[in-house]
Amino acid sequence: METIKIVLNDIDYVTRNDKPIIRLFGINPETEENVIAVDTTFKPYLYVLPYDFDICLEDLREMGLDDLEVETKIDIGTESEFIKVILTHPQEVPKLRDSIRDLPSVKQIREYDIPFYRRYLIDKQITPTNIIELHGETIDSILYSEELKIDEDVTLFKMMENPIDTHKTNKRNKILSFDIEVYNAEGMPTAENDPIIMMSLCGNNGLKKVLSTKKSDKSFVETLSSEKDMLKRFVEIIKEENPDMLVGYNSDNFDLPYIKKRAEKLNIKLDLGVDGSGIKFMKRGFNNAGVIKGRVHVDLYLLVRRNMRLERYTLERVYEELFDEKKIDVPGDQIYQYWDSDDERLEELFDYSMDDAVTTTMIGDKLTPLTVAQTRLVGQPLFDIARMTTGQMVEWYLMLKAYEKNNIIPNKPDTDEYSQRRKSNKVIGGYVKEPEKGLFEHIAYLDFKSLYPSIIIAQNISPDTITDGENMDESEYYTCPENGYKFLKEPKGFIPSIIGYILDERQRIKKLMKEEKVPEQKRAYDFEQQGLKRLANSMFGAYGYSRFRWYKIECAAAITAWGREYIRNAMKKAEEYDFKPIYADTDGFYATYIGDLNEE
DNA sequence: CAAAGTCGGGG
DNA sequence: GTGTACGACTTTG
Numbered sequence: 001m002e003t004i005k006i007v008l009n010d011i012d013y014v015t016r017n018d019k020p021i022i023r024l025f026g027i028n029p030e031t032e033e034n035v036i037a038v039d040t041t042f043k044p045y046l047y048v049l050p051y052d053f054d055i056c057l058e059d060l061r062e063m064g065l066d067d068l069e070v071e072t073k074i075d076i077g078t079e080s081e082f083i084k085v086i087l088t089h090p091q092e093v094p095k096l097r098d099s100i101r102d103l104p105s106v107k108q109i110r111e112y113d114i115p116f117y118r119r120y121l122i123d124k125q126i127t128p129t130n131i132i133e134l135h136g137e138t139i140d141s142i143l144y145s146e147e148l149k150i151d152e153d154v155t156l157f158k159m160m161e162n163p164i165d166t167h168k169t170n171k172r173n174k175i176l177s178f179d180i181e182v183y184n185a186e187g188m189p190t191a192e193n194d195p196i197i198m199m200s201l202c203g204n205n206g207l208k209k210v211l212s213t214k215k216s217d218k219s220f221v222e223t224l225s226s227e228k229d230m231l232k233r234f235v236e237i238i239k240e241e242n243p244d245m246l247v248g249y250n251s252d253n254f255d256l257p258y259i260k261k262r263a264e265k266l267n268i269k270l271d272l273g274v275d276g277s278g279i280k281f282m283k284r285g286f287n288n289a290g291v292i293k294g295r296v297h298v299d300l301y302l303l304v305r306r307n308m309r310l311e312r313y314t315l316e317r318v319y320e321e322l323f324d325e326k327k328i329d330v331p332g333d334q335i336y337q338y339w340d341s342d343d344e345r346l347e348e349l350f351d352y353s354m355d356d357a358v359t360t361t362m363i364g365d366k367l368t369p370l371t372v373a374q375t376r377l378v379g380q381p382l383f384d385i386a387r388m389t390t391g392q393m394v395e396w397y398l399m400l401k402a403y404e405k406n407n408i409i410p411n412k413p414d415t416d417e418y419s420q421r422r423k424s425n426k427v428i429g430g431y432v433k434e435p436e437k438g439l440f441e442h443i444a445y446l447d448f449k450s451l452y453p454s455i456i457i458a459q460n461i462s463p464d465t466i467t468d469g470e471n472m473d474e475s476e477y478y479t480c481p482e483n484g485y486k487f488l489k490e491p492k493g494f495i496p497s498i499i500g501y502i503l504d505e506r507q508r509i510k511k512l513m514k515e516e517k518v519p520e521q522k523r524a525y526d527f528e529q530q531g532l533k534r535l536a537n538s539m540f541g542a543y544g545y546s547r548f549r550w551y552k553i554e555c556a557a558a559i560t561a562w563g564r565e566y567i568r569n570a571m572k573k574a575e576e577y578d579f580k581p582i583y584a585d586t587d588g589f590y591a592t593y594i595g596d597l598n599e600e
Numbered sequence: 601c602a603a604a605g606t607c608g609g610g611g
Numbered sequence: 612g613t614g615t616a617c618g619a620c621t622t623t624g
Contacts, residue, residue: 013612044613093613113613184611194611254610284616287609301609313609332611389617547616 025294077464176243191261202357256290430586447588462493
């Protein structure tokens with residue numbers, strides 16, 4: 001048996017002989033070779049909570065389901081016995097779950113909507129972007145049919161044992177950005193009519209290139225004889241560079257769909273994927289996500305939207321905000337005129353095209369490290385994390401922790417429940433004291449560090465600790481001001497215990513960061529602690545987010561009610577020491593000292 | 601006043 | 612892909 005290590009970049013599954021095969025895509029950090037590791041042993045499953053065990057087991061067997069196990073899981077604080085129904089193919093889950101749920105002996109079904117590759121990452125406790133150790137053997141592409149035949153320089157590896165997460169970070173951090181310019185004489189271009197005229201590439205290793213069908217003396221311009229050749233060269237460079245991350249700006253919605261359509265129109269194969277596949281699109285919310293199998297495509301536009309607050313999010317505006325510098329600009333609607341001019345304006349267009357890719361790489365260098373840190377915390381693929389909202393990250397993080405702590409995951413709300421939640425999810429916000437007019441001297445500012453996370457822990461606010469307090473002594477629970485919601489003091493709730501862990505972990509990382517001498521590692525710790533902070537701070541919002549699995553509006557309301565009380569009490573206390581509050585908002589207030597400054 | 605509709609980025 | 616989704620803002624009924 002052989003052992004190899006890979007940086008885990010991507011994961012999916014394919015079907016062969018009606019059975020699923022998990023594929024881990026990675027790069028061997030020593031040889032820089034691409035590896036596809038396959039696992040043929042993992043099976044999909046869901047959980048059933050029965051009314052009556054024996055009848056239910058019998059009913060399930062009658063349906064032809066006989067791979068059944070009994071497991072004890074914690075369900076919102078209470079231990080229950082579940083039947084684990086093991087299936088052979090992931091697509092059986094949506095096919096069978098309705099008929100399983102409808103069995104009279106079935107009370108509930110659980111964990112029936114977790115994508116197969118995500119289930120794999122959670123159950124095997126492996127983390128994308130980490131270095132993973134694999135045991136098995138190198139094989140020929142026997143598992144693959146012709147259309148999926150992989151390149152000769154890709155190692156195919158069959159796993160014989162579970163992968164081992166070494167918890168080591170990828171030292172390699174190669175970013176390659178790309179951008180295209182297209183001919184646009186009639187407003188917004190259409191791939192049907194308008195050719196690509198330039199394709200720019202920029203790596204954080206120094207690579208700078210603009211491919212084009214026109215000539216220039218500029219050293220970064222490479223001229224190709226046709227659009228067809230330009231596209232082929234584009235693919236060739238990406239394969240040669242083999243970056244850890246392929247980044248674009250609005251590339252999910254513009255560049256990649258455009259490149260794909262032009263390639264189809266020109267009848268050429270774009271085998272950009274590590275497995276030889278082309279560009280695919282996945283429907284994700286309101287936009288499509290461009291997928292290149294085995295490579296991590298990150299659209300920076302989404303990261304910018306998530307992490308910056310601006311009036312507009314054009315590449316130009318974002319670059320200016322981050323680097324305090326103007327970028328080269330060519331008005332979008334005039335690109336075709338610059339192209340047709342064949343004079344110095346064409347040269348300007350080459351510079352503009354190059355600059356777009358260069359600034360994209362610079363923005364990528366700034367924003368992707370946090371996304372990588374979040375990937376390592378949440379344990380889902382970088383591709384997915386780059387497209388998740390913070391609420392979704394919290395949820396997948398909790399799902400991972402639920403598995404570790406043997407908690408069964410709550411279901412997502414069905415349509416009825418969801419619309420009901422939407423109607424009644426108004427929660428009173430933080431305490432706000434309108435600022436007093438005037439000019440003040442001797443201003444003091446007090447703020448609660450991570451107010452809401454601290455309240456969740458201090459008052460043990462969790463869906464599994466909420467109680468009506470019946471037949472209990474008052475000392476056994478915390479009572480929320482204003483609304484009277486009650487939360488058990490013991491045992492520690494699922495979410496408070498996880499926030500506690502996150503906050504402790506953050507302190508640990510901050511300490512490591514302070515002691516660290518290597519700047520690169522120091523920076524990595526900084527992003528990790530930022531990621532932890534965001535997770536902790538987003539947990540409150542998640543309680544009030546209608547689609548959240550751990551949704552509990554009472555928890556959200558209790559947190560803000562306690563928050564208002566904390567800050568009012570702090571202000572009262574400050575007044576006792578001659579500080580007059582002049583403005584307050586949610587987790588802090590400003591006060592002016594009105595006592596005698598000469599005293600003491 | 602709530603429900604329904606639009607739009608972001610890209611050229 | 613064990614998917615079907617955002618949020619701020621404006622217009623409409």
